[in-house]
Amino acid sequence: MAGYTENELAKDLADKEYQYGFISDIDSDVVPAGLTEQIIHLISSKKNEPSWMLDYRLKAFEVWKTMKEPDWAHVNYKKPDFQAISYYAAPKQTKKYESWDDVDPEMKETMSKLGISLEEQQRLTGVAVDFVMDSVSVGTSFKAKLAELGIIFCSFSEAVQEHPDLVKQYLGTVVPITDNFYAALNSAVFSDGSFCYIPKGVRCPMELSTYFRINAGGTGQFERTLVIADESSYVSYLEGCTAPQRDENQLHAAVVELIALNNAEIKYSTVQNWYPGDKEGKGGVFNFVTKRGLCEAHAKISWTQVETGSAVTWKYPSCILKGDYSVGEFFSVAVTNNYQQADTGTKMIHLGKHTKSTIISKGISAGHSQNSYRGLVQIHKQADHARNFSQCDSLLMGSVSGAHTFPYIECKNASAQIEHEATTSKIGEDQLFYCQQRGISEEKAISLIVNGYCKEVLNQLPMEFAVEAQKLLSISLEGSVG
Amino acid sequence: MLKITDLHVSINGTEILKGLTLEIKAGEVHAIMGPNGAGKSTLASVLAGKEDYEVTSGTITFEGQDLLEMSIEERAREGVFLAFQYPVEIPGVSNVNFLKTAINEIREHKGLPALSAKDFLTLVKEKSALVALDASLASRAVNEGFSGGEKKRNEIFQMAMLEPKLAVLDETDSGLDIDALRIVAGGVNALKSKENATLVITHYQRLLDYIIPDFVHVLYDGKIVKTGGKELALELEEKGYDWIKTAE
Numbered sequence: 104m105a106g107y108t109e110n111e112l113a114k115d116l117a118d119k120e121y122q123y124g125f126i127s128d129i130d131s132d133v134v135p136a137g138l139t140e141q142i143i144h145l146i147s148s149k150k151n152e153p154s155w156m157l158d159y160r161l162k163a164f165e166v167w168k169t170m171k172e173p174d175w176a177h178v179n180y181k182k183p184d185f186q187a188i189s190y191y192a193a194p195k196q197t198k199k200y201e202s203w204d205d206v207d208p209e210m211k212e213t214m215s216k217l218g219i220s221l222e223e224q225q226r227l228t229g230v231a232v233d234f235v236m237d238s239v240s241v242g243t244s245f246k247a248k249l250a251e252l253g254i255i256f257c258s259f260s261e262a263v264q265e266h267p268d269l270v271k272q273y274l275g276t277v278v279p280i281t282d283n284f285y286a287a288l289n290s291a292v293f294s295d296g297s298f299c300y301i302p303k304g305v306r307c308p309m310e311l312s313t314y315f316r317i318n319a320g321g322t323g324q325f326e327r328t329l330v331i332a333d334e335s336s337y338v339s340y341l342e343g344c345t346a347p348q349r350d351e352n353q354l355h356a357a358v359v360e361l362i363a364l365n366n367a368e369i370k371y372s373t374v375q376n377w378y379p380g381d382k383e384g385k386g387g388v389f390n391f392v393t394k395r396g397l398c399e400a401h402a403k404i405s406w407t408q409v410e411t412g413s414a415v416t417w418k419y420p421s422c423i424l425k426g427d428y429s430v431g432e433f434f435s436v437a438v439t440n441n442y443q444q445a446d447t448g449t450k451m452i453h454l455g456k457h458t459k460s461t462i463i464s465k466g467i468s469a470g471h472s473q474n475s476y477r478g479l480v481q482i483h484k485q486a487d488h489a490r491n492f493s494q495c496d497s498l499l500m501g502s503v504s505g506a507h508t509f510p511y512i513e514c515k516n517a518s519a520q521i522e523h524e525a526t527t528s529k530i531g532e533d534q535l536f537y538c539q540q541r542g543i544s545e546e547k548a549i550s551l552i553v554n555g556y557c558k559e560v561l562n563q564l565p566m567e568f569a570v571e572a573q574k575l576l577s578i579s580l581e582g583s584v585g
Numbered sequence: 586m587l588k589i590t591d592l593h594v595s596i597n598g599t600e601i602l603k604g605l606t607l608e609i610k611a612g613e614v615h616a617i618m619g620p621n622g623a624g625k626s627t628l629a630s631v632l633a634g635k636e637d638y639e640v641t642s643g644t645i646t647f648e649g650q651d652l653l654e655m656s657i658e659e660r661a662r663e664g665v666f667l668a669f670q671y672p673v674e675i676p677g678v679s680n681v682n683f684l685k686t687a688i689n690e691i692r693e694h695k696g697l698p699a700l701s702a703k704d705f706l707t708l709v710k711e712k713s714a715l716v717a718l719d720a721s722l723a724s725r726a727v728n729e730g731f732s733g734g735e736k737k738r739n740e741i742f743q744m745a746m747l748e749p750k751l752a753v754l755d756e757t758d759s760g761l762d763i764d765a766l767r768i769v770a771g772g773v774n775a776l777k778s779k780e781n782a783t784l785v786i787t788h789y790q791r792l793l794d795y796i797i798p799d800f801v802h803v804l805y806d807g808k809i810v811k812t813g814g815k816e817l818a819l820e821l822e823e824k825g826y827d828w829i830k831t832a833e
Contacts, residue, residue, distance in 0.1 A: 531673070540667050540669075541747065542690045
């Protein structure tokens with residue numbers, strides 16, 4: 104059975120009109136394609152940025168010019184022409200449907216399967232709805248509640264204007280502009296993103312997801328996120344959406360920086376469901392993301408990701424365990440189907456003493472897809488008594504998909520304890536037969552088995568999100584065993 | 586209820602069942618005994634619909650319907666249950682979740698509404714007591730880390746939950762100690778009714794001390810060569826299978 108991916112998204116994306124969705128908020132502002140110093144000046148001035156921000160962008164651009172697109176990942180794609188991209192994308196214009204009846208029934212079905220409410224479905228598809236959707240006022244009331252606690256949660260552009268000191272202090276401290284090709288590109292041209300600051304000792308009372316989803320209008324092609332958890336604070340942050348994400352941008356190069364100061368904890372969960380291309384592997388989003396967190400003493404960062412979308416994924420949410428007794432965790436489910444390619448994993452850099460990291464990675468490959476885990480566990484000389492546990496499992500469906508594991512371990516301290524476990528398995532015919540003999544259909548059996556396989560990771564997601572993620576897994580794998 | 590007529594079955598070109606005929610009526614307990622390689626487990630797999638087996642000729646009707654035309658899950662939903670000789674492990678999927686999915690698929694097939702969480706749990710409690718299955722096993726992943734005995738008890742527990750019309754027990758006694766055997770047999774007996782039937786496949790007479798069959802069939806070289814009452818099982822136990830082989 105075809106999911107939303109094969110049919111109506113393909114149709115949507117084939118819609119030529121859709122490609123010209125880049126319209127800036129001021130009528131005549133059409134920035135020519137290509138990247139030059141002038142374009143960066145233009146972006147910065149349109150956003151009315153202070154000079155330090157412009158300097159930062161220009162510096163990144165200088166660095167980017169000297170860099171080459173990396174090709175070490177186990178992915179194969181036609182490299183984008185970076186001079187053919189238009190870098191000024193004002194708040195993204197999604198295609199509007201005239202009425203709810205115009206929305207493709209299959210897309211509606213997918214969203215219903217995910218259990219998304221009708222109001223939200225309409226918002227996500229960009230239907231111009233007549234009745235008042237209360238997102239603005241809901242958003243405002245959330246904001247008021249957060250403000251009471253001193254929590255700052257706003258768009259990145261707003262943060263640059265309203266909280267320049269914080270941005271200046273932390274931007275680029277975890278992912279420097281020189282880090283990699285895509286990070287440098289992002290630093291030069293980032294459009295917008297989110298900023299979050301949790302003050303000392305404050306426990307953020309809600310998943311920032313709820314708020315985020317309500318406001319998730321357009322986050323753009325070069326998204327920039329900065330989350331700062333001050334000493335002894337806690338925040339659970341949710342990025343993305345399980346609903347099908349239609350996007351006209353082929354290249355996504357986001358940067359996410361997390362900073363957990365002493366005793367702070369950040370839980371960062373992502374569900375990524377960008378357009379993966381059609382059944383033949385045409386089209387689809389390239390998702391080249393740099394995500395990294397820094398832990399000070401006794402701090403903890405947990406990355407949880409469920410990746411089902413994109414044609415090509417290149418993503419390694421990492422932790423720098425700088426402070427003593429800090430903890431880094433990475434829980435990942437990456438599903439590839441048809442001709443999707445994913446090269447994803449994590450880096451755990453142990454600098455502090457008694458630092459601890461856990462990596463649980465579950466890859467599922469179906470169709471003709473290639474799914475790679477790439478991880479680095481690095482124990483530095485001074486990191487006495489560091490510990491790591493890694494578990495990388497791969498599940499293969501069908502006979503033409505691929506699963507690969509590239510674990511790197513660098514250990515310079517003899518007191519370290521490092522464990523690595525890896526398994527590769529196929530969905531067993533005998534498991535399917537067993538389920539079917541109990542009256543369970545093949546599709547349901549696959550979903551049951553896959554969800555069981557991913558359970559350790561799904562358990563890490565906030566409750567309501569986990570339910571959607573489970574359904575998403577089933578939808579992504581529909582028809583993958585024939 | 587079940588009518589097998591002149592059934593021929595091959596696997597990879599080798600004929601295993603060579604003209605098997607068998608009829609089971611509601612309320613009856615049948616036992617199939619026979620030496621290794623006679624085709625006992627093949628029969629169980631064919632009834633359940635396992636795809637590796639090729640039915641070359643013959644018919645199977647179940648409640649008047651052509652069983653061979655039905656998919657694996659359709660057969661299960663219509664009431665054919667196979668207690669596996671080697672129950673399969675499904676990591677990360679709790680027994681409870683597994684059974685709830687199965688029950689609701691069967692109920693949907695029958696046009697019944699899904700069972701409420703409360704009713705379901707009541708049922709779990711009631712049925713797990715039947716085979717003295719520890720409540721913690723119900724919430725553990727399907728068969729994962731279960732002992733041999735626990736796996737077999739879990740099969741009977743599932744059978745109790747799903748309430749099949751025809752239960753096929755494939756070597757359910759293998760690997761069971763005498764206490765576990767008693768518990769399993771007790772569970773099977775408790776589920777017996779006028780409406781359902783049981784087909785017990787076994788090597789040994791031992792199980793039939795506890796599950797008393799109405800008919801005992803001897804399967805040898807792909808055919809039923811002898812049929813009798815429960816005393817046939819005792820005779821087999823005493824004399825072995827050789828006399829049947831030579832009698833043929």
